[in-house]
Amino acid sequence: MKRQVSLKEISRKCGFSMPLVSSVLSGKTTANRCSRETYEKIITCAREMGYTPNLLAKAIATGKSPIILFSLHENERNWNLPDFYLNDLILGGSRRFAAEGLYVLYMPYRSAEEQFEQIRKAVKTAMVSGVVTNLLDSRAEKPLYDYLAEIQFPAVFLGFPKSDDVVSVGVDNTPLQNFIADYARRKGFADAVQVSELPGNRFEIHPDNLPLEPELTEDETILFFAPGFASYTALKRRFSGLENRLVLLEDTRFYPGELHSILFPSAQPQVIEKSCEILSAWCRHGITPTEKRHIITRSTEEIIIHD
Incomplete structure (x- = not known):
């Protein structure tokens, strides 16, 4: 079994005190509370040394869950059909967020009302520290936009929400x-x-x-x-x-x-990459995104036509 790298070893290598290293890696100290250069140096050093955080201990110390909720629409009439969209988001998202020390919890919804209640309960019970969700019916999404914008909860909408107050990653088709x-x-x-x-x-x-x-x-x-x-x-x-x-x-x-x-070809790998970049910084390091709308441009290369 691979030996866990200690905080003392990381402290010695990066040249900062062990309390500061511990505070940064546990999430107690964010880039907003110490210099950005110091913060990045500690994070990079720990990653290069193969440090793996104890997620349970970190959650207890910071009061933040290491779980990201993926609240995604599922068509109940077609549950047995191949759904590359969901597979790319769930499997790709799980792997990408795991690299940042975060877990993905997938919860399907079938209506805008169920989506809202699902997210509200997960946030209220502190079950999750962030949310990724897609858009089902643009006319019924406003209550969810207003709720997440009001409480300033880390959330990324997949698509183009009719609101300037929430963060989104959409594919330009x-x-x-x-x-x-x-x-x-x-x-x-x-x-x-x-x-x-x-x-x-x-x-x-x-x-x-x-x-x-x-x-x-x-x-x-x-x-x-x-x-x-x-x-x-x-x-x-x-x-x-x-x-x-x-x-x-x-x-x-x-x-x-x-x-x-x-x-x-699917554009979801790029969507997941951008969503993870935004949420891992927001949830783990307290870096609130300044840009609300992020756009991935779909390529028309490698298109296959069956007439």
């Missing part, structure tokens, strides 16, 4: 939207419309978050695109007339068989 618009024109259609399923058998047009009117699906000049197999199957069930005007947008790891589809 403009390159993909331009790609599918050009693809639709090359196929002889006047327009391209991207539609996702919402709870309650509702559908929303992206990126404008407008409800899909059934009459629009009857327009033969429009080619429709469904991000994710769950939305694709729901649209086919609901609107039989879309059979020959519906294209699946999925991950390159998805096997589409004979389905008309466009497959593209």
Whole structure:
């Protein structure tokens, strides 16, 4: 078994007193309470020496949980379908946060109300020190925005929340939207419309978050695109007339068989990297992000088309 590096050894190597080293590594002293240079030197030195913090002892000492809540939407009707989005977030997030000495707790939600209550209870009971959550219904998210902004709790929203008071990491899909618009024109259609399923058998047009009117699906000049197999199957069930005007947008790891589809690489690894960078600094070191909105630009390289 590998021997644990002691605080005394770290203190000797980095040239700072053992009480200061202990205070920094336990989280009692943040970059805001000692010089940034000193703080970074101690953290870097400990990491290079292979120091592993005792998370339970640290939680007791600081009163902060080492757990990050991943509150993510799960489509209960399609729980048995491959979901690369969730897999990338949960597995990738678990590994990335573990490297920072933090654990991930995944809790699925199926409605905006359940999402709000889930996060509120976890925060109120001090179960978690930070939150990562995605956006389900932009019209129903305001209470959650207001709650987290008011208590200044470390939280990152995945997507583009309709609030300037919360921190978010979103994927700019403009390159993909331009790609599918050009693809639709090359196929002889006047327009391209991207539609996702919402709870309650509702559908929303992206990126404008407008409800899909059934009459629009009857327009033969429009080619429709469904991000994710769950939305694709729901649209086919609901609107039989879309059979020959519906294209699946999925991950390159998805096997589409004979389905008309466009497959593209996931942007979630970059999303997780940025989210972890923000939250680990915020939760562990007390560094509040000054920038609220962070944008990842999606690449259109390596796209695979199945006509």
